[in-house]
Amino acid sequence: MTKTSPDAAAVGTAATPAAAGAPILSIRQAIKRFGRSPVLRGISLDVASGEFLTILGESGSGKTTLLRLIAGFEDLDSGEIWMGAERLDRIPAHRRQVNTVFQSYAIFPHLSVFENVAYGLRAKNTAKPEIPERVTKALAMVKMGDFAQAAPAKLSGGQQQRVALARALVNRPRVLLLDEPLSALDANLRRQMQVELKSLQREVGITFIFVTHDQEEAMALSDRVALLRAGRLEQIAPPREIYGEPATAYAAQFIGQTNLLRAEVCNGIASAGSIVWRTFGASGTATYSLRPECIRLANETGAAAFADADVSIVRFRGRIRNQSFGGAMDLIEIDCGDARVIRARIAKPGVLTGERGFEFVVNDAVRVREEEPD
Amino acid sequence: MKGGFQSGRAPLLRAYAFLVYAFLYFPIIVLVVYSFNGSGVGGFPPANWTFDWYRQLFSDGALWDAVLNSVEVAAVAVAIALGLGVPAALALDRTNFPGKALFRRLVLLPLILPGIITGLSLLMLFVAVGMKLSLVTITLGHGTALISVATTEIFAGLQKLERAQEEASLDLGANHWKTFCRVTLPNLRVSLIAAGLLIFTLSLDEIAVSFFLIGRDNTLPLEIWSRLRRGITPEINAISTLILAFSIGMILLWYRLRTRLQRGDESAAPLVPASIEGETA
Amino acid sequence: MYSRAYKAGVTIPPLLWVTVFLLVPYAMLFCYSFWSVSPAQTIVHNWNLQNYLQLARNPIYLQVLFRSMRVAASVTVIALLLGYPLAYYLSFHAAKRKDLLYQLVIIPLWASYLVRGYAWKTILGSDGVLNGFLQYLHITHKPVEFFLYSPFAVIITLTHIYTPFTLLPIYASLEHIPRNLVEASRDLGSSPWSTFRRVILPLSLPGVLAGATFAFVLTLGDFLAPLLVGGPSGIMISNVVVSLFGAAYNWPLGAAISFCMMLLVVTMLFITERLEKRLAIS
Numbered sequence: 001m002t003k004t005s006p007d008a009a010a011v012g013t014a015a016t017p018a019a020a021g022a023p024i025l026s027i028r029q030a031i032k033r034f035g036r037s038p039v040l041r042g043i044s045l046d047v048a049s050g051e052f053l054t055i056l057g058e059s060g061s062g063k064t065t066l067l068r069l070i071a072g073f074e075d076l077d078s079g080e081i082w083m084g085a086e087r088l089d090r091i092p093a094h095r096r097q098v099n100t101v102f103q104s105y106a107i108f109p110h111l112s113v114f115e116n117v118a119y120g121l122r123a124k125n126t127a128k129p130e131i132p133e134r135v136t137k138a139l140a141m142v143k144m145g146d147f148a149q150a151a152p153a154k155l156s157g158g159q160q161q162r163v164a165l166a167r168a169l170v171n172r173p174r175v176l177l178l179d180e181p182l183s184a185l186d187a188n189l190r191r192q193m194q195v196e197l198k199s200l201q202r203e204v205g206i207t208f209i210f211v212t213h214d215q216e217e218a219m220a221l222s223d224r225v226a227l228l229r230a231g232r233l234e235q236i237a238p239p240r241e242i243y244g245e246p247a248t249a250y251a252a253q254f255i256g257q258t259n260l261l262r263a264e265v266c267n268g269i270a271s272a273g274s275i276v277w278r279t280f281g282a283s284g285t286a287t288y289s290l291r292p293e294c295i296r297l298a299n300e301t302g303a304a305a306f307a308d309a310d311v312s313i314v315r316f317r318g319r320i321r322n323q324s325f326g327g328a329m330d331l332i333e334i335d336c337g338d339a340r341v342i343r344a345r346i347a348k349p350g351v352l353t354g355e356r357g358f359e360f361v362v363n364d365a366v367r368v369r370e371e372e373p374d
Numbered sequence: 375m376k377g378g379f380q381s382g383r384a385p386l387l388r389a390y391a392f393l394v395y396a397f398l399y400f401p402i403i404v405l406v407v408y409s410f411n412g413s414g415v416g417g418f419p420p421a422n423w424t425f426d427w428y429r430q431l432f433s434d435g436a437l438w439d440a441v442l443n444s445v446e447v448a449a450v451a452v453a454i455a456l457g458l459g460v461p462a463a464l465a466l467d468r469t470n471f472p473g474k475a476l477f478r479r480l481v482l483l484p485l486i487l488p489g490i491i492t493g494l495s496l497l498m499l500f501v502a503v504g505m506k507l508s509l510v511t512i513t514l515g516h517g518t519a520l521i522s523v524a525t526t527e528i529f530a531g532l533q534k535l536e537r538a539q540e541e542a543s544l545d546l547g548a549n550h551w552k553t554f555c556r557v558t559l560p561n562l563r564v565s566l567i568a569a570g571l572l573i574f575t576l577s578l579d580e581i582a583v584s585f586f587l588i589g590r591d592n593t594l595p596l597e598i599w600s601r602l603r604r605g606i607t608p609e610i611n612a613i614s615t616l617i618l619a620f621s622i623g624m625i626l627l628w629y630r631l632r633t634r635l636q637r638g639d640e641s642a643a644p645l646v647p648a649s650i651e652g653e654t655a
Numbered sequence: 656m657y658s659r660a661y662k663a664g665v666t667i668p669p670l671l672w673v674t675v676f677l678l679v680p681y682a683m684l685f686c687y688s689f690w691s692v693s694p695a696q697t698i699v700h701n702w703n704l705q706n707y708l709q710l711a712r713n714p715i716y717l718q719v720l721f722r723s724m725r726v727a728a729s730v731t732v733i734a735l736l737l738g739y740p741l742a743y744y745l746s747f748h749a750a751k752r753k754d755l756l757y758q759l760v761i762i763p764l765w766a767s768y769l770v771r772g773y774a775w776k777t778i779l780g781s782d783g784v785l786n787g788f789l790q791y792l793h794i795t796h797k798p799v800e801f802f803l804y805s806p807f808a809v810i811i812t813l814t815h816i817y818t819p820f821t822l823l824p825i826y827a828s829l830e831h832i833p834r835n836l837v838e839a840s841r842d843l844g845s846s847p848w849s850t851f852r853r854v855i856l857p858l859s860l861p862g863v864l865a866g867a868t869f870a871f872v873l874t875l876g877d878f879l880a881p882l883l884v885g886g887p888s889g890i891m892i893s894n895v896v897v898s899l900f901g902a903a904y905n906w907p908l909g910a911a912i913s914f915c916m917m918l919l920v921v922t923m924l925f926i927t928e929r930l931e932k933r934l935a936i937s
Contacts (some may be wrong), residue, residue, distance in 0.1 A: 071541070071545055072544070072545075073541050073544075092544075092549075092552075093541075093544040093545060094544040094545070094546075094547050094548055094549050094550075095547070098545075099545055099546065100542070100545045102538045102542055103538075104536065104538050104540070105540065106536060106538035106539045108539060108542075108543075108557060109561075110560045110561070119543070119546050119548070119556075120546030120547045120548075123543075123546055123547040123548035123552060124547045167542075167546065168546075169543075171546065171547065254529040344634070
């Protein structure tokens with residue numbers, strides 16, 4: 001599936017695959033303020049060579065600032081950024097082996113597509129004969145081979161974006177930064193570009209750092225997701241892990257949907273109102289994340305709450321508050337008393353009314369930290 | 375003020391506005407009309423329609439010398455003002471440094487300070503260093519006074535520039551100087567031309583500062599001024615009309631360029647949705 | 656991301672030039688104001704406050720100064736009275752022709768000062784167009800003298816020249832007023848006049864302030880219009896300065912007056928800036 005096309009080979013892998021564990025980029029305690037407001041409050045993370053890393057976060061989380069720090073358009077207030085064995089943050093932007101695909105594409109309107117893509121090569125005084133070949137191959141890789149002489153003004157948004165991509169990749173950067181490149185595209189084009197970007201990254205093998213606020217996009221594309229919240233790194237993990245084992249309540253809610261059960265844990269029993277289950281966690285108050293799709297309809301045998309030999313299944317009862325059609329699964333709102341409303345996603349449940357029993361596997365209730373940002 | 379909001383009524387207001395326009399243009403119209411008046415500069419009604427005064431103009435050597443001087447001075451003044459106004463605008467738009475507010479105020483001061491103060495101060499400077507008054511001193515005066523105009527115009531143009539393009543150029547490996555030459559300047563083209571036109575026109579008409587820095591050679595306004603001392607003649611009406619025509623043409627051109635810049639060059643921007651604004655982190 | 660070299664490159668050249676050709680000259684002006692002129696017509700560097708004392712005590716200078724301020728105030732008030740309604744008309748009523756009408760305001764602004772001053776000279780003179788017109792209509796039988804070579808002529812001329820200066824900032828601030836504020840005011844039952852008084856006028860004050868400052872400051876420092884149309888009774892403070900640098904040859908005294916003027920301008924700018932900040936909507 002990962003065939004290396006001749007185009008990709010010409011663009012080339014940027015670096016020889018590093019020994020496992022040697023990160024290509026290392027950010028250490030990055031702090032950045034704008035005036036008096038802190039935007040990044042001490043971010044540390046390592047980026048593995050050849051990986052597709054997504055920096056995910058909402059507006060104001062610091063994700064674009066982090067990207068701009070790596071690109072060199074902002075300066076750190078404190079902390080370090082290392083690329084391999086050298087301090088990246090000491091090098092001016094135009095000398096970093098990093099290229100950026102901008103959110104607005106930033107195509108030069110006064111130059112043709114060809115000249116746009118050739119821009120970086122010319123800036124670094126690449127040998128003249130080499131330029132047309134590399135440019136053509138880069139354009140072919142993004143499927144814009146026929147547009148070499150076109151004027152950027154005549155291109156659609158999607159086409160401009162491909163040109164921006166080619167313009168960046170032709171320089172064989174060690175790391176490619178993408179600043180929400182798909183947010184300007186309509187839904188269909190966006191999905192198509194997601195697929196293309198992913199396979200492109202596999203082909204050229206360059207490390208991609210992708211910034212977005214769209215968690216679905218992050219889940220779909222990434223090898224790892226770094227979730228940023230108010231200038232801090234909330235969690236960094238592969239998509240399945242960050243989804244199935246969120247570290248914090250924020251992570252659990254930001255990515256996908258979840259129910260947050262605030263429970264009292266005492267002697268190995270967690271109780272959140274009428275929902276009770278066995279747990280190994282420490283005693284005290286704790287928050288658990290339970291994803292809606294983990295909840296099933298229980299068999300209506302009249303069994304009571306947890307009087308069950310199989311302690312791995314947790315049962316509870318509740319009144320159906322609302323049921324709405326949601327395509328593959330219905331969204332059911334369950335009123336469990338004490339103003340607790342649990343949301344469940346159940347496939348083809350039929351029409352539900354009154355009080356019903358529900359159940360879930362105990363391991364699906366994931367204990368998460370709940371913290372307020374300062 | 376009477377009148378409904380955007381209702382198009384409010385005839386009183388409209389009449390008043392018309393009167394103000396009439397006041398603004400009345401002297402200009404009189405000037406132009408009387409430049410064709412055979413019976414001289416004043417009196418009413420104008421009679422004897424003639425081109426004589428214009429014909430006299432064309433054989434007036436001293437006047438054309440002054441015109442040439444003015445053009446030379448204006449051209450160099452444009453170079454000075456833009457040459458210093460562009461860096462000043464970049465400094466104000468891009469960078470942060472201690473004393474930036476003071477810098478801005480100093481650069482923009484000649485815009486509001488009466489010309490006499492700038493003119494006299496420069497006179498003192500030239501006297502102190504022993505520089506003889508001439509077209510050179512006038513040029514230096516114009517250039518200095520007009521830096522503020524250049525800075526203001528270029529600053530406005532820089533605001534319209536898509537910053538990401540310059541970042542992209544740096545990102546791709548071009549250093550600041552190359553980026554300036556290959557990306558910033560081409561995008562500033564319209565602003566530069568507009569600013570140049572405005573500065574050129576202002577320099578041609580400049581009299582307050584020039585008054586104190588004049589040497590042996592006259593610029594056009596100063597030449598007209600010295601003739602005024604001797605008495606007013608319709609010939610002056612004629613040259614004034616020509617000056618007006620030229621200035622108005624330049625000003626209209628400047629204005630068109632400016633508005634084209636503000637509406638945004640259609641050929642420039644890619645699709646950028648509104649959701650991008652406000653994303654600061 | 657801008658290196659020290661870049662920052663230096665863009666700030667130092669203009670800063671250097673402005674220091675040499677603006678700061679140093681202003682400083683020289685300041686210094687000169689403390690010197691005096693010897694009977695032998697040379698400048699004596701004997702630092703003293705004589706010039707300023709002379710200004711404060713000598714009634715002639717005070718008289719001219721007050722006349723100049725009266726003229727400046729008159730010009731400012733008339734310019735506001737002419738400029739504000741027109742700006743308002745442009746901003747709120749001119750929909751279709753706004754662009755054209757705006758250009759029509761810009762043109763006199765930048766068209767030659769000298770030409771416009773000269774135009775008034777030909778209109779107001781005893782042989783001028785106005786007198787000719789009045790005689791033609793048999794309204795008067797002899798030329799009216801006071802049109803020209805009087806403070807009246809100076810005021811008219813300077814009003815004509817500086818009204819566009821006043822209009823533009825007012826127009827800009829009117830344009831800045833969000834239209835939905837006006838709509839909300841009408842929606843809540845406020846009449847057009849009341850809306851103007853309670854919403855539009857207060858919000859346009861920064862522009863009014865700026866326009867008024869322009870008119871006042873520039874009129875005070877004007878010496879050309881008095882020379883053209885003012886005559887002996889129309890002399891303003893800047894003409895005194897001009898003659899002190901010319902025939903009357905007393906550079907230090909002239910410098911003292913100029914410096915006072917400069918102080919006044921800078922102070923006014925400072926005050927209006929503060930006021931504007933407080934008045935402006937963020």
